[in-house]
Amino acid sequence: MSYEPVIGLEIHAQLLTRSKIFCGCSTAFGAPPNTQVCPVCLGLPGALPVLNRQAVDLAIRAARALGCQVHAHSIFARKNYFYPDLPKGYQISQYERPIATLGRLDPDEGGPPYPVRIRRLHLEEDAGKLLHEGFPDSARRSYVDFNRSGVPLAEIVTEADLQSAADAAGFFRALRDILIAIGVNDGNMEEGSLRCDANVSVRPAGTAGLGTKTEIKNLNSFRFVEKALEYEIARQAELLAEGGRIVQETRLWNAVAGRTEAMRSKEEAHDYRYFPDPDLPPLVVDAARISAIEAALPELPAARRQRLRAAYGLSAEDVASLTQVAGLDRYFEEVVAGGGDARAARNWMLGAVRARMNEDGLDTAAALRARLTPAQLIGLLRLVAQGAISGSVAKEAVFPKLWNSGDAAETIVAAAGLGQIDDEEAIRQAIAGVLAAHAEAVAQFRAGRSAPFGFLVGQVMRATAGKANPRRVNALLRQALEQDG
DSSP: OOEEEEEEEEEEEEOOOSBOSSSOOBOOTTOOTTOSOOTTTTTOTTOOOOOOHHHHHHHHHHHHHTTOEEOSEEOOEEEEOOOTTOTTSEEEEOOSSOSEEEEEEOOOTTSOSSOEEEEEEEEEEOOOEEEOSSSTTTTTOOEEEOTTTTOEEEEEEEOSOBOSHHHHHHHHHHHHHHHHHTTSOOOOTTTTSEEEEEEEEEEETTOOOOOOOEEEEEEOSHHHHHHHHHHHHHHHHHHHHTTOOOOOEEEEEETTTTEEEEEEEOOOGGGGOOEEOTTSOOEEOOHHHHHHHHHTOOOOHHHHHHHHHHHHOOOHHHHHHHHHSBTHHHHHHHHHHTTOOHHHHHHHIIIIIHHHHHHHTOOBHHHHHHHSOHHHHHHHHHHHHHTSSOHHHIIIIIHHHHTTTOOOHHHHHHHHTOOOBOOHHHHHHHHHHHHHHOHHHHHHHHTTOSHHHHHHHHHHHHHTTTOBOHHHHHHHHHHHHHHHO
16 A cells, blocks of 8 residues: 655744843843843743734734734633743743634745645744753753743644645745745744744545644754655555554654654643633734735745746746845846846856855855945946956956955956957957968868867967957958958
8 A cells, every 4th residue: 555645834933033022031042051031031930921012023924925814813822831941831822813824825936836725823932942962961961041932933834735745845945935035034944943843644645534643843954854754754654554553742853863753742732731821911913003014025035036037037047046045136136227237147146156155155145245246246247248358357357356355347457457459450460470370270261161260269369368359359350361361
């Protein structure tokens, strides 16, 4: 019997606020342990939570970008469970009445080729972090850093619509792109600001029922999502094929061993004894506030990719390359808006500029701007378009000096004497010298062979240190060969 997977994701996205969801402590990453805490996020007796308005606005922004219905009234609830990184003994979350429901992510490049429904988006606070390594007594004890306790999260829960491990990773990637584009999340999975839990079960192919699911916790990369799900799908299918039974449980991905491992039995909702938090009133958002947030949404990634293709004649591959680096597509548009030819800008951005970024380890357009401003690149493109310098001189002589110098391309060309030779007489003299030095190639061309012509063009360019206008070289060389012949 063959089996097919049924997959749903729960994605926890840290909201880009400066302070925590219920107190004024900083959310900045990397501070010394337990330095960004207060009685509220430590759960000390008598401390009362106060809701962060910006966290609500960001959750609404994410909900509307995903097509969710934002509810005028939602309720914060206490999710009760004991774990050492949970100082209050409960987590403030939303359960029966979340802030938003019923969204959808439509098919997109790199994502699933079918729509994926969003069941709900709700607000909650993060827990602390257990530290199991790095201390002299780590073999016997674990330590707790509560800096993350109370950091605002939006949990985005899909329906079980995903049909493969690759589709799940693609959905996670597409969702991350949206959250970054709208300024809700920084997308930094290494620092834990974006994490994914995957729920997966298998069923006989072609049937409609659902099998017993397992949950894989805290996946923090697209690759881990795909690999963990591939392993778990295969594990469940093999177990069922051998007559075994799937146990509902929470599992962890062991990247070193390349397998999922049991962590604990999977809780049901009633195990958490949800009830409305008595310290927080119902969250009320009026229609005008929702409309204003929606109206301020920036262009979403899918729409942006479509517009870039249509406006600049770019291929899907071109657009994918420009959008893989944060802000590089906006850098490109700034160059074109400043007068750079779109095709030339595309060739430079995806050629020499990307190559140099890779060499220097630059992974954002912001880092690129510190080395090469759009105005500098526009100036370089203008000189080539005007015929002031050749493309080869631009790439081999000007661009390396332009990078990280702060100088204008015009200044570099003038100082180094790199201006293109456009004078006919000077080019004719170079051609005459080349023809005299390469009589055999001249004879072959005049005998009807075309290949020597390219060789002779190259020799003229070499004789002029690449400065001669290539178009004039071609025209004047052909003229000289035909006249003398």
